[in-house]
Amino acid sequence: MATNDLDIQFERRGAAGLVTLNRPKALNAVTLGMVRALAAQLQAWSRDPAVSRVVVSAAGDRAFSAGGDIRALYDLGRAGAHSEMLPFWREEYTLNAFIKRYPKPYVSLIDGIVMGGGVGLSVHGSHRVAGDRYLFAMPEVSIGFFPDVGATWFLPRLPGELGAYCALTGERLKASDGVLATLATHRVPSARMAELRDALCGDAEVDALLASFSEPVFEGPIAAHRRAIDRLFRGERVEDILARLDGETRSGSADAEFASATAATIRAKSPTSLKLALAQVRAGKTFSFDACMAAEFRIVSRLIHGHDFYEGVRAVIVDKDNAPRWRPDALEAVTQADIDRHFSPLTGSEELLLP
Numbered sequence: 001m002a003t004n005d006l007d008i009q010f011e012r013r014g015a016a017g018l019v020t021l022n023r024p025k026a027l028n029a030v031t032l033g034m035v036r037a038l039a040a041q042l043q044a045w046s047r048d049p050a051v052s053r054v055v056v057s058a059a060g061d062r063a064f065s066a067g068g069d070i071r072a073l074y075d076l077g078r079a080g081a082h083s084e085m086l087p088f089w090r091e092e093y094t095l096n097a098f099i100k101r102y103p104k105p106y107v108s109l110i111d112g113i114v115m116g117g118g119v120g121l122s123v124h125g126s127h128r129v130a131g132d133r134y135l136f137a138m139p140e141v142s143i144g145f146f147p148d149v150g151a152t153w154f155l156p157r158l159p160g161e162l163g164a165y166c167a168l169t170g171e172r173l174k175a176s177d178g179v180l181a182t183l184a185t186h187r188v189p190s191a192r193m194a195e196l197r198d199a200l201c202g203d204a205e206v207d208a209l210l211a212s213f214s215e216p217v218f219e220g221p222i223a224a225h226r227r228a229i230d231r232l233f234r235g236e237r238v239e240d241i242l243a244r245l246d247g248e249t250r251s252g253s254a255d256a257e258f259a260s261a262t263a264a265t266i267r268a269k270s271p272t273s274l275k276l277a278l279a280q281v282r283a284g285k286t287f288s289f290d291a292c293m294a295a296e297f298r299i300v301s302r303l304i305h306g307h308d309f310y311e312g313v314r315a316v317i318v319d320k321d322n323a324p325r326w327r328p329d330a331l332e333a334v335t336q337a338d339i340d341r342h343f344s345p346l347t348g349s350e351e352l353l354l355p
Contacts, residue, residue, distance in 0.1 A: 065118025
């Protein structure tokens with residue numbers, strides 16, 4: 001049994017329900033149509049006794065999924081069609097929650113870029129397999145947005161201060177760092193990914209099968225700076241984190257160069273997005289999963305009426321001049337009241353209510 005669509009494909013093969021993200025030219029960016037199709041198919045497979053596991057992979061060799069179809073959302077917002085933007089996030093976040101609670105093993109074979117919406121389709125599943133080309137990031141603060149798709153839940157639960165580091169820098173983690181950070185559960189060479197996918201269609205127990213394919217991981221470039229990250233990225237204020245990074249730079253320590261580059265990276269991001277992201281990571285540590293998703297929907301419902309999201313997408317995706325003009329353009333100009341407003345409850349049916 002196979003179902004083919006231009007953007008996403010489904011097939012029942014043996015014991016597995018196979019999902020293929022199929023927009024390789026667009027780096028498999030997630031559209032609303034893909035969200036709806038995947039949600040419907042997952043519901044059907046959850047009730048199908050012939051399907052004992054779901055396996056998600058992607059067409060092409062560059063990306064699992066580089067995020068959501070941000071350009072389409074940008075165009076709607078610029079046209080003033082804000083009410084037409086929100087169904088994407090409402091249904092995407094609902095799908096993220098369904099994946100987290102999926103009653104069967106949900107295995108993502110990630111051999112390429114996995115960012116934003118692509119993270120949402122994989123990180124909440126039971127098994128995440130990193131190939132040689134694995135490259136994780138939540139780079140939303142670079143486009144005046146915020147780490148969503150459940151990042152309010154999973155970033156605070158990374159070891160130490162890695163969640164704050166990833167949220168504020170958008171840094172890319174390769175396979176070894178992804179596994180050590182618990183973003184990926186297994187490390188399998190790219191050359192064996194097709195073999196693994198075929199093996200997952202059999203009746204072998206998923207954990208044992210993945211263990212037989214997995215290889216050990218070694219310290220990656222981010223892991224080498226873990227102690228510095230844990231020390232420098234603590235606290236509630238982005239300004240304090242930057243002050244510690246600047247102090248480390250001046251100290252001439254072994255981490256001085258890392259601190260200098262990291263501070264420069266953070267200072268290029270949207271000040272509003274930076275403060276939202278850190279607030280998410282701190283609040284999410286004590287939130288339930290549902291509360292995290294509700295908070296993200298509250299944030300996005302306010303953010304689409306602001307300035308920085310459209311300016312960030314313009315600078316990075318539309319005009320590609322990489323010279324965004326943030327408003328406000330300084331951290332000290334973003335007040336706590338500005339941030340709190342994004343987290344405040346919506347009215348009645350506007351809230352995200354997960355089934």
